[in-house]
Amino acid sequence: MLWRFFFKCDRISVVLDFEDFCFLLMAIQPRCCVDGLLKSCVERGRYIEMGKIYIVMYHYVRELTHSRYPRIKGMDIRLFRRQIDYLTQNFSVVTMEQVMEAASGGGRLPERSMLLTFDDAYMDHYTYVLPILEEYGIQGSFFIPGKTFTTHQLLDVNKVHFILASADENRLLEDILERMDHYRGAEFDYPSNKELFREYAVPNRFDNEKVIFVKRMLQTALPERVRNRISSDLFEKYVGVTEEQLAYELYMTFDQLMTMKRHGMYIGVHGYDHYWLGELEQQQMQEDILKGLEVMAPFIDRKRWVMNYPYGSYNEEVLKYVRKEGACLGLTTKVGSADLRMDERLELPRFDCNDFPPKSEHYLEIG
Ligand SMILES: [Zn+2]
Secondary structure (H helix, E strand, O other), rough: OOOOEEEOOEEEEEEEHHHHHHHHHHHOOOOHHHHHHHHHHHHHHHHHHEEEEEEEEEOOOEEEOOOOOOOOEEEEEHHHHHHHHHHHOOOOOOOOOHHHHHOOOOOOOOOOOOEEEEEOEEEEHHHHHOOOOOHOOOOEEEOOHHHHHHOOOHHHHHHHHHHHOOOOHHHHHHHHHHHHHHOOOOOEEOOOOOHHHHHHHHOOOOOOOOHHHHHHHHHHHOOHHHHHHHHHHHHHHOOOOOOHHHHHHHEEEEHHHHHHHHHOEEEEEOOOOOOHHHOOOHHHHHHHHHHHHHHHHOOOOOOOOOEEEEHHOHHHHHHHHHOOOOOOEEEEEEEEEEEEOOOOOOOOEEEHHHHHOOOOOOOOOOO
């Protein structure tokens, strides 16, 4: 077997073959014995191999074509089954407990380890995902914004998804710009539409500039009370059900979450209100995380829990706070494979489920 050794220093990465690595070590430590050197090389090689893990992120998984909102961006249930089939044949799906153990140096992960994560507490996960994971005998990790099962209010993130799935994007953009003009003035102050568009309409891998602009305005950029009013108006105009009704259909209940846990699924923390934590004032950020932890108490070990930052938004203050409160791992939306030996444990990258077959083979290019 050919061992390769991977070194990372600042932003420079070097891969050395086994022989080069031995030569380098001999040069650094000329008096060390060859036996010891070989042993340490092999162990180090395994050590590095065993730390790599593919973490995959899912959101909506549902009967898309036959649902009331076929334009919701999610994975159709038939594709999900085919994907799980592919992943179980080509990777070793591990549990969050195994990952936590390996991250603390107590255990090793198998080669081509994969962890499946599901964000936002959707009923889809209880109805469609759980039975399939059970059928394949694998675990999923589910990250729950505390508000979803305590108040039955619709999160902003979902309000926006369903507005976008129900309206024409050009008409919606016009509508939102008009409303932003309407509310701008004495009570609320924020930059001009032109300035905001320049700053926020930055397309990403999944959304064009118009869609991103609508999302950013209603999720974070406008003052909270303005964006609540605008998104409630637009929701009423375009979606056709009440927010409360949709919230009941959309999220898992406390009892369903308990059932997930009883069936061996891992339950983790995703804030309370699904805020952009990295954009909040320190006090509001801490209150949101604390409130999330309080309502999640029946599902988590308060001394050793896993954080998943809503929208992948965090900063140094957020990291410091979740570490102090007992988070042992943190999941982001940075794209790529994670390395438990090299990455910050509170900043692990993930792949999107669309990066794997049968949707695509992007994971091979991203690495
Ligand atoms: Zn989320």
